[in-house]
Amino acid sequence: MNNFQLEQLLNSELKPQLIKDYCPNGLQVEGSNEIKKIVTGVTASQALIDAAIEENADALLVHHGYFWKGEAEPITGMKGKRIRSLIQNDINLFAYHLPLDIHPTLGNNAELARLFSVSNVEGLEATPQSIAMKGELTETLSGEEFAQRIQQVLNREPLHIKPTQDKPIKTVAWCSGGGQDYIELAAQQGMDAFISGEISERTTYIARELGIHYFAAGHHATERYGIKALGEWLEKEHGFDVKFIDIDNPV
Incomplete structure (x- = not known):
């Protein structure tokens, strides 16, 4: 080709x-x-x-x-x-x-849903091209248990900001990479937790004051899996010789 x-x-x-x-x-x-x-x-x-x-x-x-x-x-x-x-x-x-x-099956956010065992996935925004997503965990977890799941899946310890009043996690929203400012929309929709790659200084106070768990899981770490899935699709469906190479990045 x-x-x-x-x-x-x-x-x-x-x-x-x-x-x-x-x-x-x-x-x-x-x-x-x-x-x-x-x-x-x-x-x-x-x-x-x-x-x-x-x-x-x-x-x-x-x-x-x-x-x-x-x-x-x-x-x-x-x-x-x-x-x-x-x-x-x-x-x-x-x-x-x-x-x-945003791709529904090969995208970064779709891959995170699969890796974190999230079901009933839909857009957080009221648009067909929603950049942030939301769904439900298959089981209710504590904040510490969900942090452990993120670490196991991404091989990166997340930064966990707890709400002032701690609570269990069943509903989650997320946006890979630099999507931290979707946290307010997630809180408005009653999500128990929000995950993004990056964190801003203001994100800490938003999480605490709006009563939502927040996890900063790494920009690079949250965006490894879409490009990997896309390459695997090209190899499986179209016969290309594809190799995924992960250049480590702690951010």
């Missing part, structure tokens, strides 16, 4: 045209025409690019690519080195941000 056909295939599945994003989704850097070997990973860092070069990949497929709104436009410095590495080694760079967060 050539690179533009792969982009069409990914666009058909992820439907980036349906959501307003902060970066271009799809083929960001053009490389070789024919694609057989794909490396997937969370962020198109130099370390991941070097790993793709080592794997003789034709394409690098990531969640966090380049050309974000508000970033400096010149292709110099770190950005220049990354893009030169891709072009010199004929590697295509594909990136899908919010479309991968």
Whole structure:
């Protein structure tokens, strides 16, 4: 399959045209025409690019690519080195941000629901493209028990902010990555707990004052699984040789 056909295939599945994003989704850097070997990973860092070069990949497929709104436009410095590495080694760079967060079966949030054993999953927002999700645990857990589940699943100890009046957890809402500001909407809808990747200073007070458990589980840790699932789908359904490479990131 050539690179533009792969982009069409990914666009058909992820439907980036349906959501307003902060970066271009799809083929960001053009490389070789024919694609057989794909490396997937969370962020198109130099370390991941070097790993793709080592794997003789034709394409690098990531969640966090380049050309974000508000970033400096010149292709110099770190950005220049990354893009030169891709072009010199004929590697295509594909990136899908919010479309991968919200995909109902392959997305980051869908994968977190599966990993945390959440049922009755639906959007937290009243829109078909809700970025945050909500549902119910299969069993009621204490805050400490749910923190342990998150740590076991993500291999990362979460930061747990308890509400002023401690309570058990049955209903949860979540948003992978930097979705901490959905916590107020989760509290308004009566959720017992909210999970995101990142935490802001204000999030602590919101959780305590609105009576909701909050778990900061790591931006990278909460967004490993969508891109991994997307690569597995390409391998299983379309015959590509795909390798997921996880570049450790403590954030």
